[in-house]
Amino acid sequence: KQEVTQIPAALSVPEGENLVLNCSFTDSAIYNLQWFRQDPGKGLTSLLLIQSSQREQTSGRLNASLDKSSGRSTLYIAASQPGDSATYLCAVQPTTTGGFKTIFGAGTRLFVKA
Amino acid sequence: DVKVTQSSRYLVKRTGEKVFLECVQDMDHENMFWYRQDPGLGLRLIYFSYDVKMKEKGDIPEGYSVSREKKERFSLILESASTNQTSMYLCASSLGGLTGSGNTIYFGEGSWLTVV
Numbered sequence: 001k002q003e004v005t006q007i008p009a010a011l012s013v014p015e016g017e018n019l020v021l022n023c024s025f026t027d028s029a030i031y032n033l034q035w036f037r038q039d040p041g042k043g044l045t046s047l048l049l050i051q052s053s054q055r056e057q058t059s060g061r062l063n064a065s066l067d068k069s070s071g072r073s074t075l076y077i078a079a080s081q082p083g084d085s086a087t088y089l090c091a092v093q094p095t096t097t098g099g100f101k102t103i104f105g106a107g108t109r110l111f112v113k114a
Numbered sequence: 115d116v117k118v119t120q121s122s123r124y125l126v127k128r129t130g131e132k133v134f135l136e137c138v139q140d141m142d143h144e145n146m147f148w149y150r151q152d153p154g155l156g157l158r159l160i161y162f163s164y165d166v167k168m169k170e171k172g173d174i175p176e177g178y179s180v181s182r183e184k185k186e187r188f189s190l191i192l193e194s195a196s197t198n199q200t201s202m203y204l205c206a207s208s209l210g211g212l213t214g215s216g217n218t219i220y221f222g223e224g225s226w227l228t229v230v
Contacts, residue, residue, distance in 0.1 A: 034219065043120075
């Protein structure tokens with residue numbers, strides 16, 4: 001059974017710091033891995049999607065990597081800002097469920113101090 | 115930009131009431147989903163639909179039903195609301211046919227339901 005783990009559960013950093021959020025998954029049979037951001041009381045916003053054949057994706061200050069064979073992904077945030085404070089979730093779409101049953105991690109709660 | 119709209123952001127309902135949560139997407143997506151999100155339990159899939167009038171149970175379908183009469187609209191129904199259904203409900207959609215593979219999932223803003 002696919003499981004997704006995110007470490008750390010919470011992180012507090014000063015503004016301007018570069019940081020890395022980690023995501024691991026137990027089964028490499030996935031279609032893709034997606035990173036989301038969730039602000040308190042709101043829905044999830046898609047940040048980056050990496051297909052299983054890709055190694056990384058970039059959007060602005062965000063860079064996500066995928067190592068499918070080792071079951072790991074990282075989200076790198078450059079020059080963090082207070083506005084980056086949110087919960088970040090990663091999710092995989094297992095091929096065994098036809099891609100419909102996305103498995104989500106519990107998230108990393110990030111706080112960027114001004 | 116993809117827009118997934120959940121019509122009600124905050125609802126308070128009484129135990130035993132029938133509750134409708136509505137979701138509309140404007141990007142002609144085939145797939146639509148209903149999740150609930152609870153502290154410590156994360157996101158759990160209730161139902162999904164890959165086409166009009168098609169529906170499949172997710173991981174926690176008990177106490178819920180769904181309706182998809184039009185491609186853009188996916189409704190979640192609580193036939194008889196109970197206090198353990200107090201939660202944040204999230205609707206989502208994505209492109210893709212039967213396989214549902216490889217496509218970005220877009221979420222609505224969420225509906226906070228309190229059952230008293």
